[in-house]
Amino acid sequence: MTPRLAAIAGPLKGTTVELTEREVSIGRDPSNALPIADLSMSRRHCLITCDEDKFALKDLDSFNGTLVNGVPVNERTLEHGDEIKIGDSVFVFLLEDAEDRKPSNDVELDEAELGARSTVRLRVEDALYLNSERVLAQLPDSQRITCDLNALLKISTAVNSIRDVEPLKQRLLELLFEVIPAEFGAIVLTSDDGLDPNSIFGLRREPAHAQPLHISATVVRRVLRERVAILSCDVAGNEDFGGAQSLVASETSSLLCVPLTLFDKALGVLYLGTSNPTTGFDEDHLQLATAAASVAAVAFENARRAERLQNENLLLKDTLQLEQNMVGESARIRSVYQFIARVAPTDSTVLILGENGTGKELAARAIHKGSSRADQPLVAINCASLSETLLESELFGHEKGAFTGAVAQKKGKLEIADGGTLFLDEVGELAPQLQARLLRVLQEREFERVGGTRTIRTNIRLIAATNRNLEEAMRDGSFRQDLYYRLNVVQLTMPALRDRPEDVPLLTRYFIAKFGRQCKRQVSGVSEDARRCMMSYDWPGNVRELENAIERAVVLGSSDIILPEDLPEALTESEAPDPETAEHAKYAKYHEAINELKRRLIIDSVAQAGGNYTEAARALGVHPNYLHRLIRNLNLKAALKK
Secondary structure (H helix, E strand, C coil): CCCEEEEEECCCCCCEEECCCCEEEEECCCCCCEECCCCCCCCCCEEEEEECCEEEEEECCCCCCEEECCEEECEEECCCCCEEEECCEEEEEECCCCCCCCCCCCEEEECCCCCCCCEEEEEHHHCHHHCHHHHCCCCCCHHHHHHHHHHHHHHHHHHCCCCCHHHHHHHHHHHHHCCCCCCEEEEEEECCCCCCEEEEEEEECCCCCCCCEEEEHHHHHHHHHHCEEEEECCCCCCCCCCCCHHHHHCCCCEEEEEEEEECCEEEEEEEEEECCHHHCCCHHHHHHHHHHHHHHHHHHHHHHHHHHHHHHHHHHHHHCCHHHCCCCCCHHHHHHHHHHHHHCCCCCCEEEECCCCCCHHHHHHHHHHCCCCCCCCEEEEECCCCCHHHHHHHHHEECCCCCCCCCCCEECHHHHCCCCEEEEECHHHCCHHHHHHHHHHHHHCEECCECCCCCEECCCEEEEEECCCHHHHHHCCCCCHHHHHHHCCEEEECCCHHHCHHHHHHHHHHHHHHHHHHHCCCCCEECHHHHHHHHHCCCCCHHHHHHHHHHHHHHHCCCCEECHHHCCHHHHCCCCCCCCCHHHHHHHHHHHHHHHHHHHHHHHHHHHCCCCHHHHHHHHCCCHHHHHHHHHHCCCHHHHHC
């Protein structure tokens, strides 16, 4: 299948673009392979390349970045179903069909030559039961027609009540076995082009027969190509294909193959066969099978569409879980990704170390999501946010009347997390008594509720995190040594943001997109001055501080880009890094000159407006709130009072 981009938002919404070239550049400039009239895009925004059937996306230093599944990226290998956001345009990368799958059972599609003798062909438009004007004129025996019409009604009712493709195949064959003396049957569904079989389901009337089914590939392809039903009542006596390996292996004496067609499109075929020469097929069986196939074709198409939508829905749910994504492409954060990929599938206890705000909980969620417990709950508790008594109740639960205020029995986090993962944040703050109880849980996998006597078994995976140095805590006696070794089975240290400054632009784009949606504001990027301030800052609060700074800038900003004045004072007041080099000295001098010019303009404008800040803002062409932020950031309150 040709890889393609399906546009779900933006100027190209509703269209599909096939990626037939090895390199496809995207941007608003007409010279791009895929030009898009989207002002939020850069002239050359990103590039999609193909190398040995692997597709990769590269951002071309665009102004507002490129997002894959909601995460800003510089380079990323694309997978089927990835959502790509470029400016205001959103595409879904498609590499395969959602319904492509292997055959569901042991059915072999063999080649066989198709002859003309002893064969009856029937076009769908000539089917008796689908032509109400001819049915009265060509009625067979009344008892036979009544049986066939009842069977057709039963088939119609049954197949339209089944939503899934595989159960639909089985039920259709079972109903046909009730009225057609077939020993085996198969449903063959095709790919989108309607010619190549890609899904085969076979069923025998007698389930005890364990041999694989053999059906003729030539018969199937002829029916698909000509869309004509075929009935052969004497396969063995037909010298053209009676000796075919597939038909010999199945000892087929009669076969019947009917197309499943809808809107002039071949969806597949219905194939029936028998090896009993005394109970062969006749033209009435052909008429009934053709009518049943026409009715079932609608049900098959609806079921395939429902499965496709369900798969796409699951895919969208996965890609929309942005809050659990870890953003970054630096070497330090890539090593974290590799560590998580190795440790997630195991049940080992993990201890996550790192400063506050480095994303320890995100790492814990990523480990849980990649584990076999991903369908079970991830229960998190902050050990530093509660007193010792409350934390004990939250962790272990309590019985009714265990203490004042315990008016009912309560399950603890250990019980709720059974079968899943328990995340203990700030585990270094646990009181000594709780450390002893937690150690027993890790050793014995059992506990009692507060005030209870019944032992409760639990099956959890424990992930703990702390910003404390637990080895020092062991030495000063505030943390148990045996508990430390129980927790420190596998250790992960989250890098500080100052140790991976190359990730600051990606994180900034991510948070701009996040808070832009929340605040319903269109923020396209960060000015060069603001970018310099952010890159020169050491971020003692790490990613959490960056997130708060961007949220503040998006909420308080008055332009479509983030300016230095929109950032917290700590960033704008920080000195430029290492002013020893000539380049940094020039930057510091330039920055100070710009600030001095701003001070003079504001002081003069306020003086001319007679101290009226609103009039001064109008004269400067800025919003009054923006003027107040400038005055605060530049420390001009004292000068203006004079």
